[in-house]
Each structure stands twice: as C-alpha cells, then as structure tokens.
Amino acid sequence: MDGLEKVDEITDDEVEALGGSGSELSDDSSSGDSIESDPSDGSHSDHSTDVRHTNFVEPYEGDDKSALYARDGSYRRVHTVHASKGSSVGKADQVKVFDVANHEVKNGIYKVDKIEVSSTQGQASYISGDDSSDEDAPILPRDGNSKKHSKRRGDPVGGSELQVNMSEYSRGITKNKVREKAMRGDGDRVASSTNNYEKHIRDNPSTENTYEHRVKDDGGNADYESDGEEGLHFSESEWNCYNLPAAKGSNVYLAPTRFPAERRKTITLLDAAEMVLREAGSEGLHLKDIQSRCAKRGLIDASKKKSLDALIYRETQRGSQRFTKIDGQPGWFALAKDEDKIEMLKRKAARADKVRLERHRKKASSERKLRYMKKTVRMMLFTNTAMHEEREILLSSIKALSRNKRQLVHKLKQKGEPIPSFIHESSSSEDIEKGDLLHVSSRPQNENQQAPASFLVPHAFMAPRHHSVPQPAMRKRRSPETSTKYAEVLVDTQGLPTVPVKAGPVTVINFGTVEWEREGFHSERYIWPIGFTSERMGNSYLTEERVLYTCKILDGGEGPLFEIRAADDPESPIVATSPTSSIVTLLIKIKTARTGNANVKIAASGPAFFGLSQPYVMKAFLLLPNAEKLKQYNPDYLDEVRSERKANKDTSTGVVSASAPPRKRRSRASNAPSKTHAAIDNHHIQAHAHAHISMRSATSDLAGRGASSNTRVKLSTDSGPKLEAYSKTVTSRAHNAPAEPLKLTLMQRMLQRPTSNKKPSGFS
DNA sequence: ATCTACAGTGGGAGTTCGCT
DNA sequence: AGCGAACTCCCACTGTAGAT
Numbered sequence: 146m147d148g149l150e151k152v153d154e155i156t157d158d159e160v161e162a163l164g165g166s167g168s169e170l171s172d173d174s175s176s177g178d179s180i181e182s183d184p185s186d187g188s189h190s191d192h193s194t195d196v197r198h199t200n201f202v203e204p205y206e207g208d209d210k211s212a213l214y215a216r217d218g219s220y221r222r223v224h225t226v227h228a229s230k231g232s233s234v235g236k237a238d239q240v241k242v243f244d245v246a247n248h249e250v251k252n253g254i255y256k257v258d259k260i261e262v263s264s265t266q267g268q269a270s271y272i273s274g275d276d277s278s279d280e281d282a283p284i285l286p287r288d289g290n291s292k293k294h295s296k297r298r299g300d301p302v303g304g305s306e307l308q309v310n311m312s313e314y315s316r317g318i319t320k321n322k323v324r325e326k327a328m329r330g331d332g333d334r335v336a337s338s339t340n341n342y343e344k345h346i347r348d349n350p351s352t353e354n355t356y357e358h359r360v361k362d363d364g365g366n367a368d369y370e371s372d373g374e375e376g377l378h379f380s381e382s383e384w385n386c387y388n389l390p391a392a393k394g395s396n397v398y399l400a401p402t403r404f405p406a407e408r409r410k411t412i413t414l415l416d417a418a419e420m421v422l423r424e425a426g427s428e429g430l431h432l433k434d435i436q437s438r439c440a441k442r443g444l445i446d447a448s449k450k451k452s453l454d455a456l457i458y459r460e461t462q463r464g465s466q467r468f469t470k471i472d473g474q475p476g477w478f479a480l481a482k483d484e485d486k487i488e489m490l491k492r493k494a495a496r497a498d499k500v501r502l503e504r505h506r507k508k509a510s511s512e513r514k515l516r517y518m519k520k521t522v523r524m525m526l527f528t529n530t531a532m533h534e535e536r537e538i539l540l541s542s543i544k545a546l547s548r549n550k551r552q553l554v555h556k557l558k559q560k561g562e563p564i565p566s567f568i569h570e571s572s573s574s575e576d577i578e579k580g581d582l583l584h585v586s587s588r589p590q591n592e593n594q595q596a597p598a599s600f601l602v603p604h605a606f607m608a609p610r611h612h613s614v615p616q617p618a619m620r621k622r623r624s625p626e627t628s629t630k631y632a633e634v635l636v637d638t639q640g641l642p643t644v645p646v647k648a649g650p651v652t653v654i655n656f657g658t659v660e661w662e663r664e665g666f667h668s669e670r671y672i673w674p675i676g677f678t679s680e681r682m683g684n685s686y687l688t689e690e691r692v693l694y695t696c697k698i699l700d701g702g703e704g705p706l707f708e709i710r711a712a713d714d715p716e717s718p719i720v721a722t723s724p725t726s727s728i729v730t731l732l733i734k735i736k737t738a739r740t741g742n743a744n745v746k747i748a749a750s751g752p753a754f755f756g757l758s759q760p761y762v763m764k765a766f767l768l769l770p771n772a773e774k775l776k777q778y779n780p781d782y783l784d785e786v787r788s789e790r791k792a793n794k795d796t797s798t799g800v801v802s803a804s805a806p807p808r809k810r811r812s813r814a815s816n817a818p819s820k821t822h823a824a825i826d827n828h829h830i831q832a833h834a835h836a837h838i839s840m841r842s843a844t845s846d847l848a849g850r851g852a853s854s855n856t857r858v859k860l861s862t863d864s865g866p867k868l869e870a871y872s873k874t875v876t877s878r879a880h881n882a883p884a885e886p887l888k889l890t891l892m893q894r895m896l897q898r899p900t901s902n903k904k905p906s907g908f909s
Numbered sequence: 910a911t912c913t914a915c916a917g918t919g920g921g922a923g924t925t926c927g928c929t
Numbered sequence: 930a931g932c933g934a935a936c937t938c939c940c941a942c943t944g945t946a947g948a949t
Binding site for chain 3: 456
Binding site for chain 2: 432454459476
C-alpha cells in the first residue's frame with residue numbers, strides 16, 4: 146500500500162479533452178491519495194468496482210492501447226492487470242475506462258480489444274459484504290453475450306468487522322486465522338500459538354481495515370471466493386496477470402477460467418511457489434503459507450505440500466535465481482530481486498565453469514585411460530597370437546627333433562655304442578604328438594637326476610646371477626631404434642655387410658662366404674657361410690673367469706664344421722658337425738669342470754650360440770654373394786603359414802582345410818650334415834620364428850629392389866611398421882574370429898602337417 | 910526447521926549401425 | 930564417406946521420504 150503511487154493521473158480537463166464524460170467521475174480529491182475510504186460514508190456501493198475478466202486468452206503486455214481504470218475520480222496505473230483481446234470490464238458505475246486507442250473514457254461495461262486494468266490497490270474502499278450491491282453488479286458478457294454471474298458467497302467472515310491489513314496478510318496470516326479472529330470477535334488479535342504468524346500478529350496488532358479476497362471463476366460464471374477454501378488456478382503467466390490483491394469488502398474480482406487439472410501438471414512445485422511469492426511481493430511469505438496458498442489455489446496437490454519445503458530450501462541453498470531467504474526470518478522466502486538474480490547468475494556461471502572444467506578434465510583423463518587400455522589390449526592380442534604361433538611352430542619342431550633323436554639313439558644302439566647319459570629316452574613321440582611339452586621339458590625325471598643346465602639358455606655358460614629372486618618372464622620391450630632385430634644391415638661400399646658388428650650377444654667378425662653349390666651348407670632355416678666368425682663372452686671351463694669364445698664355420702667337405710675356440714685354451718678347439726653339438730660339448734666341459742659331474746643334461750641352441758639365429762645376421766646373410774642361389778633356404782616360412790591359415794579361414798570356420806597346399810618337401814641332399822641334437826632347442830626355434838618375421842621383410846625388399854651383390858643395397862629393416870601392420874591384422878582377426886576355433890585350426894593344421902616338411906636335414 | 914539420500918524422468922551428447 | 934535413426938550413457942531436475 147505504501148508502495149502505491151500515482152503513476153499516471155489524468156485531469157478532468159484531459160479527460161474532457163479526450164472526449165470522456167468527466168462529469169461522471171467523482172472528483173473527490175480526498176479519496177485520491179487516501180489509503181482507504183470510509184466504507185460508512187455511503188459511497189461504497191457507488192464506488193465499488195467489479196472488474197471481471199472472462200474469456201481469458203493471453204496476457205496483454207503492451208500499453209499503447211491500454212485503458213486507464215479509474216475510480217473515485219482518480220486515474221491510476223497501479224497494479225496492472227493485463228487483459229487480453231475479448232476481455233470485458235464490468236461494474237462501472239464509477240469506473241472509468243480510458244481507451245487510449247480511441248481516446249475516450251468509457252464507463253460501464255465494456256468489451257474492448259485490449260485493455261490494461263489498473264486498480265487502486267490499497268484504496269480500501271470496497272465493501273464486500275454488501276450483496277445487494279452485487280446484485281446490481283453488471284453482468285459481464287462472455288463472448289459478447291450478457292450473462293448474469295452466479296451469486297457470490299458473500300462476506301468472507303462476517304462482514305466488515307473483519308479487519309486484517311494487507312501487510313499482515315502478505316506476511317502469512319492465513320484466512321483461517323482471520324476467520325478465527327473474526328469469529329472470536331476480538332477484532333485484531335489471534336490467539337497465541339507457537340506459530341510464527343500469530344507471533345507476528347501479537348507483535349503487530351492489526352489496525353487497518355483491509356482484507357484480501359481471492360476470486361475464482363467457474364468457466365465464465367464468475368463466482369466469488371471469499372474464504373480461501375477454494376482458489377484460483379493459474380498458470381504462471383496467468384497469475385502474473387492477476388496480481389491484483391483486493392481490499393476488504395472488495396467486490397472486484399477476476400475470473401479466469403479455472404486452472405485445468407491437466408495444466409496443473411505442467412507446472413512444478415517451484416513454479417507454484419514462484420506464483421504465490423510474486424503475489425506476495427518483496428516481503429515474501431512463510432513457507433507454510435506458500436504451501437497453503439499453492440494448495441488452496443490448486444496449483445499443486447495438497448498431498449505434495451510437504452515436498453515444497455525441501456525444494457525451496459534446496460533451491461535457495463544452491464543459489465536459486467528465483468527465490469531468496471529473508472534474513473532474520475526463518476522459513477520466510479521471497480522472490481529474488483534483480484540484483485540477487487544477477488549475483489546468483491554469476492555464482493551459477495562460476496559453478497558451471499568449474500563443473501565444466503572438472504568434467505572436461507575427467508573426460509580427458511578417461512580418454513587417455515581408454516587409449517592406453519586399447520593400446521594394451523592390442524599389444525596383448527598381438528603378443529598372444531604371436532606366442533600361439535610360436536607355440537605351434539615349437540610343437541612341430543619338437544616332434545621333428547624327437548624323431549631325429551630316436552633315430553640317432555637307434556643308430557647308436559645298432560653300432561653298440563653307449564648312449565650318452567644326458568640323452569633320456571623318456572619323451573615318446575606320443576607325448577609330443579599330444580603336444581605335451583612337460584615330457585620333453587628339462588625337468589629331472591627323479592630327484593637323483595640333475596636338472597639340465599638350461600632349456601632355453603645355457604646357464605652353465607652364462608655368468609652366475611647374484612640375485613635369487615626369479616625375474617619375470619616378460620622382458621622389457623626393446624625399441625626398434627635400438628634393437629638389432631629391427632636394425633638395418635650396415636653395408637660397405639660394395640654392398641656387403643660391414644664387420645665387426647654386434648648382433649645380440651655375439652659380435653660378428655666375418656660373415657663368411659655363401660656356398661650355394663653344395664647343399665649341405667644351408668637348410669630351409671639356416672645358412673652356414675664358410676668362414677663365418679663370431680665372438681662372445683662366456684664362462685671358462687678352465688678357470689672361474691669369463692673368457693672370450695670364438696665361433697667359426699669351417700669347410701668340412703660335404704657340410705660345414707662348427708668350431709668353438711676358447712681364448713684361454715686356443716689349442717683345443719671344439720669342432721663338431723653341427724653348432725648344437727659344439728655348444729653341448731662345450732657346456733659339458735664347463736659343467737664337468739665346475740661340478741665334477743659329467744652326468745648332466747645339457748640343453749642349448751647351437752645357432753643361437755654362434756649368432757646364426759640373430760635376425761640381423763640372417764638378414765646380413767642375404768646380402769652375401771650367391772645367397773639368392775640357395776635353393777632350400779626359405780625365409781618366407783611364416784608367410785606361408787599365414788597364407789595357409791587365411792586360406793583355411795576363408796573356406797571353413799575352425800576346421801582344417803583338407804585342401805591345404807602341401808608343403809615343400811626338402812630333399813635329403815639339402816639337409817644339413819648329421820648332427821647331434823642333445824636336447825630340445827627352444828631358443829633355436831623361437832629365434833627361428835622371430836627370424837622369419839624379420840627375414841620376410843628383408844627378403845621381400847631385397848627382391849623388390851633388384852638388389853645384387855654389386856649394388857649398394859639398403860635392406861628394408863622397417864620391421865616396426867610391418868610388425869605393427871601385422872599386429873593390426875592379428876588384432877583384427879582376433880576381433881572378428883572366435884579365439885578358440887582359430888587355435889584349433891592352427892593346432893590341428895600344425896599337427897597334421899607332414900613331419901617330413903619340418904624335419905631338419907641330415908637325420909635320416 | 911533444515912538438510913540429505915534416493916529414485917524417477919527427460920533431455921543432451923555420443924556411439925553404433927544400416928542405408929545410400 | 931555421408932547421413933540419419935536407434936540406442937546408450939550421463940546429468941540435471943524433480944519429487945519423496947526420512948533423518949537430524
């Protein structure tokens with residue numbers, strides 16, 4: 146009320162000038178600024194207004210064509226009530242409507258296109274208890290048809306004695322309390338309770354003779370709701386249009402269509418709270434009254450009233466843009482002011498930025514983890530597949546070596562020679578056929594038997610390890626840049642591999658000369674160039690020191706001879722017809738010298754010891770003159786394996802193709818010279834598998850560039866990308882095909898492969 | 910009176926898959 | 930390759946119940 150101000154005032158002259166009937170206006174200047182008029186002055190019936198809106202459509206936002214709603218001779222724009230096209234304004238004995246658009250002041254019942262109704266809120270001149278005045282109230286037409294509205298229910302609580310000012314009401318005095326107050330007849334006090342409202346009433350006894358009505362609409366039959374038992378149901382926009390608190394005795398009421406239940410569902414509890422708080426103004430409302438008003442007006446279901454408190458508290462706690470808590474008044478809320486909203490927006494934006502940054506950080510972290518995991522999985526898949534292939538190759542080789550061993554043992558028996566103790570005959574071919582590697586492992590047959598020196602690596606030859614903690618099987622991956630496995634072969638001006646060069650544990654002093662005319666100097670897997678010389682360090686069989694060993698391939702006539710010469714015993718070289726025989730002999734000497742027991746099992750790889758299985762060496766061999774003339778040497782072994790697998794996969798799923806291309810059968814003449822394989826040479830086989838992967842690229846590149854011995858050839862050792870591509874292929878295969886059928890296919894194929902294909906030479 | 914935990918819901922963003 | 934539909938996942942919002 147105090148906030149009311151004359152926004153616009155039109156003088157009678159102005160009205161007259163505009164063509165209005167200014168004489169009809171009461172120019173009682175005393176009523177112009179008075180807060181309330183005296184209802185007993187007899188003018189209430191004349192001055193009472195009844196503005197009824199029907200056929201509400203949309204709120205009217207403009208003001209150019211609006212009209213002033215005047216009463217008591219004063220033209221005001223106070224709390225605007227937006228009406229829309231088709232709205233009607235009625236009860237106009239003292240109501241003057243100034244239609245700006247038509248520049249005229251209208252009186253009485255109007256039906257206008259657009260009208261802005263201004264009330265004189267707080268003028269308190271309304272008399273609500275006078276039914277008779279309402280009987281004479283104009284009947285507001287709906288859609289242009291005059292229709293008498295239903296009789297209103299009358300005085301809310303017994304007439305004008307009820308006196309509660311607007312301020313009190315807006316602070317939460319419920320109508321029930323008002324009613325209680327009125328029924329007691331004490332006029333201005335409500336019995337005490339723990340309720341804050343009543344405390345407020347005690348502290349602020351009512352003196353003003355005002356009261357607020359709520360009105361409702363019955364679908365055009367505007368009915369009067371005085372006691373708040375029922376209420377209006379507004380949408381937010383609708384509610385904005387009816388921000389017209391009326392004073393005691395008012396028969397001004399608005400009558401929108403009742404808020405439909407289906408539309409009620411579209412507003413949230415917070416929307417409803419916002420509506421009632423907007424009505425309450427800056428003073429806000431107590432939470433209980435917010436709930437009560439929302440429920441009574443049908444904005445929310447009564448059963449959900451309890452939900453509202455949590456929502457509003459949460460809203461304000463989170464920095465709501467809509468609500469704000471009133472300091473010093475627990476449970477009181479008001480709509481946020483513009484400055485509050487700005488502050489809230491700033492805080493919310495800051496929070497949003499923080500959240501966004503955090504989310505971005507988490508997302509980036511997750512993506513990094515995902516990439517790492519994908520990379521790891523790819524590597525695991527590749528490693529798994531590669532190991533599986535190696536295992537198959539190993540199985541096949543084991544079978545062949547086992548057969549060779551049996552043949553050798555058979556020969557020894559035929560000649561009546563004793564069988565060396567390190568050769569045990571327990572590993573049957575059946576075990577190997579089953580793929581049972583345990584039977585061919587280096588584990589002792591019983592506790593009295595001594596474990597072999599090594600299965601993969603000749604430990605007897607290697608320096609003793611000072612740590613007792615077993616090392617993990619996985620070795621640190623060497624980068625392609627530093628690994629000799631993937632390193633390019635260094636060549637001289639004549640295109641020959643340069644020496645000396647370090648290849649793994651060995652240092653190659655001389656790559657020797659390829660002998661291509663005598664087939665005994667190469668096999669399907671290895672080349673034995675005459676004069677090949679390498680050096681490596683190892684334990685001495687004479688002293689406890691480590692000593693340099695020189696390995697050399699000699700011309701033995703039909704085949705090569707493999708010589709190992711210790712630096713501390715150069716006069717007693719070890720010479721054998723196979724590299725494995727040489728290293729086994731050496732290891733026996735070392736073991737015997739150190740343990741005094743010659744009855745040991747030795748397992749070692751001769752080619753590995755000589756460095757013949759080193760990928761770098763094998764690639765370098767291809768650069769030697771006449772290397773391309775070797776008939777049996779097949780560096781593309783793995784390519785063929787993969788081609789076969791691919792062919793089988795295309796024609797069947799997990800079943801070995803019967804039409805697998807037969808593998809090349811090696812002639813006996815091409816086999817290596819007879820040699821004694823004392824044990825299973827796993828390292829040999831692994832190196833073989835690795836070598837083929839690398840050799841494939843080397844030979845293919847060599848052939849593609851037409852390299853010759855006289856041309857400076859830069860061998861493609863781009864095995865890294867090739868392996869990566871291979872990895873992708875394997876990974877893709879692993880993704881697209883079930884793992885188990887693939888294994889079965891490979892395993893079955895390997896087991897069904899003719900053993901002669903894999904049989905090393907010279908063991909017939 | 911105030912706050913919290915929990916579940917339901919809807920929308921936005923990203924991904925997958927089929928079609929052209 | 931491009932496009933769009935279908936789907937999934939995540940998140941904010943909302944409502945409810947209960948704890949403090």
